[in-house]
Amino acid sequence: MKKKVVVIGAGPAGIMAAGVASSNGANVMLLEKNDIIGKKLLITGKGRCNITNDTDIESLIENTPGNGSFLYSAFYTFSNSDLIAFLKEYGLDTKVERGGRVFPVSDRAKDVVDTLNKYLIKKNVRVQLNSSVQKILVDKKKVKGVALKNGEVIECDSIVLSTGGVSYPGTGSTGDGYDMAKKLGHTIIELKPSLVPLLTEETWVKELQGLSLKNISISLFNKSGKKLYTDFGEMIFTHYGVSGPVILSSSRHILNYNFKDIKLSIDLKPALTEEKLYERIQRDFLKFSKKQFKNSLDDLLPQKLIPVIVNLSNIDGQKYVNQITREERKTLTELLKNLTITINGSRPVKEAIVTAGGICTNEINPSTMESKLIQGLFFAGEIIDIDAYTGGYNLTIAFSTGFLAGINSSELRSQEAE
Numbered sequence: 001m002k003k004k005v006v007v008i009g010a011g012p013a014g015i016m017a018a019g020v021a022s023s024n025g026a027n028v029m030l031l032e033k034n035d036i037i038g039k040k041l042l043i044t045g046k047g048r049c050n051i052t053n054d055t056d057i058e059s060l061i062e063n064t065p066g067n068g069s070f071l072y073s074a075f076y077t078f079s080n081s082d083l084i085a086f087l088k089e090y091g092l093d094t095k096v097e098r099g100g101r102v103f104p105v106s107d108r109a110k111d112v113v114d115t116l117n118k119y120l121i122k123k124n125v126r127v128q129l130n131s132s133v134q135k136i137l138v139d140k141k142k143v144k145g146v147a148l149k150n151g152e153v154i155e156c157d158s159i160v161l162s163t164g165g166v167s168y169p170g171t172g173s174t175g176d177g178y179d180m181a182k183k184l185g186h187t188i189i190e191l192k193p194s195l196v197p198l199l200t201e202e203t204w205v206k207e208l209q210g211l212s213l214k215n216i217s218i219s220l221f222n223k224s225g226k227k228l229y230t231d232f233g234e235m236i237f238t239h240y241g242v243s244g245p246v247i248l249s250s251s252r253h254i255l256n257y258n259f260k261d262i263k264l265s266i267d268l269k270p271a272l273t274e275e276k277l278y279e280r281i282q283r284d285f286l287k288f289s290k291k292q293f294k295n296s297l298d299d300l301l302p303q304k305l306i307p308v309i310v311n312l313s314n315i316d317g318q319k320y321v322n323q324i325t326r327e328e329r330k331t332l333t334e335l336l337k338n339l340t341i342t343i344n345g346s347r348p349v350k351e352a353i354v355t356a357g358g359i360c361t362n363e364i365n366p367s368t369m370e371s372k373l374i375q376g377l378f379f380a381g382e383i384i385d386i387d388a389y390t391g392g393y394n395l396t397i398a399f400s401t402g403f404l405a406g407i408n409s410s411e412l413r414s415q416e417a418e
């Protein structure tokens with residue numbers, strides 16, 4: 001007899017689970033509350049979808065600071081290379097970019113969603129859109145079915161709960177699955193923002209709102225001066241603080257500090273050593289020797305940054321450049337190599353790229369993704385208390401845990417088969 005599997009949530013985890021369960025012989029229904037599948041996928045990687053990372057399994061785990069070791073079985077069952085091969089089989093070619101980041105050759109996240117749609121059709125998965133699940137029905141600690149918001153009840157033998165986290169709720173990830181699992185006795189580890197914009201203390205940061213800095217390097221230090229992270233790339237100043245790729249990536253490294261008492265040091269000229277930068281400033285000052293200091297930095301810095309730097313340098317902006325002392329030039333050099341900002345918080349979890357926290361991994365069998373509390377209940381994707389750095393790791397987790405949940409939710413257990 002065919003097993004009946006209901007998958008709740010058509011993100012990458014749920015889509016993969018549904019397709020695999022159907023492939024494995026089950027009768028599968030994929031329930032999605034939106035009117036399309038993969039709504040969040042469409043906005044991933046700035047609309048380009050960084051699908052996975054071209055690296056080995058150990059490195060996938062290392063790049064998953066939130067419970068990475070829970071993922072050995074998932075990654076060994078369905079790895080990043082399996083994912084790339086799977087997408088190719090369904091017509092999507094991929095390419096590798098900086099840091100091993102894998103994208104579709106077309107640079108279109110929509111092509112990833114279309115490919116997954118093709119997969120669901122090929123595997124005869126029944127997709128029911130506009131269907132919000134409200135409750136998981138259980139009898140004697142065993143799954144019986146689901147109740148939808150509209151009152152409809154669907155009976156089934158197993159359920160894959162893949163409703164995602166609470167980040168970007170406009171995409172459908174509103175945390176419904178946490179409530180459903182909690183009602184069944186599962187522990188929800190505190191939900192926290194990860195890969196999130198950061199709040200800053202200094203008021204001058206707000207004057208720079210909208211300024212984007214490319215090719216800078218940043219470092220984060222804790223209260224005792226220990227370096228926690230360093231990275232190179234692009235960042236942006238906002239009305240509340242700082243954001244952009246290097247800031248989002250860096251934020252996961254200070255999650256355990258609750259984003260508090262952290263110093264962010266920006267090297268505005270990472271390609272130049274302090275000596276070289278000093279020489280460069282000297283050359284600029286010769287060129288602009290008849291100008292006032294505040295008008296002498298045009299070749300060195302973006303316009304918006306100049307008044308802030310002049311102010312922070314404590315050098316009188318009205319002063320003529322040929323009167324600036326050696327000591328002052330040194331101070332300016334140091335400032336450009338180490339523009340320091342105090343981080344005192346983060347934007348809320350709904351603005352984070354991922355949700356850290358979620359269903360406690362101790363209550364899930366890592367080899368099957370089945371709940372240790374409720375027979376026939378499986379978890380996949382961001383709903384689980386796992387989170388990774390940027391670089392395609394979070395989608396890899398969704399696909400790999402989805403695959404494992406899909407296989408095991410559709411498996412006929414020996415006593416059931418008899």
Ligand SMILES: Cc1cc2nc3c(=O)[nH]c(=O)nc-3n(C[C@H](O)[C@H](O)[C@H](O)COP(=O)(O)OP(=O)(O)OC[C@H]3O[C@@H](n4cnc5c(N)ncnc54)[C@H](O)[C@@H]3O)c2cc1C
Pocket residue numbers: 008009010011012013014031032033034037038039040041043044045046049050051052131132133134162163164165167168171172173174175176177352353354380381382383391392393394395396398
């Ligand atoms: C802006 C942004 C960019 C990102 N870019 C990347 C990237 O490039 N690479 C990367 O690896 N990761 C990226 N991520 C993270 C990645 O998108 C998520 O980790 C991933 O989508 C999680 O997959 P999931 O299937 O677990 O959950 P989701 O993708 O959140 O899907 C969950 C689905 O469940 C549905 N659902 C929820 N509740 C119910 C209910 N009650 N009934 C029915 N359906 C329900 C939701 O509507 C949703 O469709 C990005 C995230 C954001 C916000």
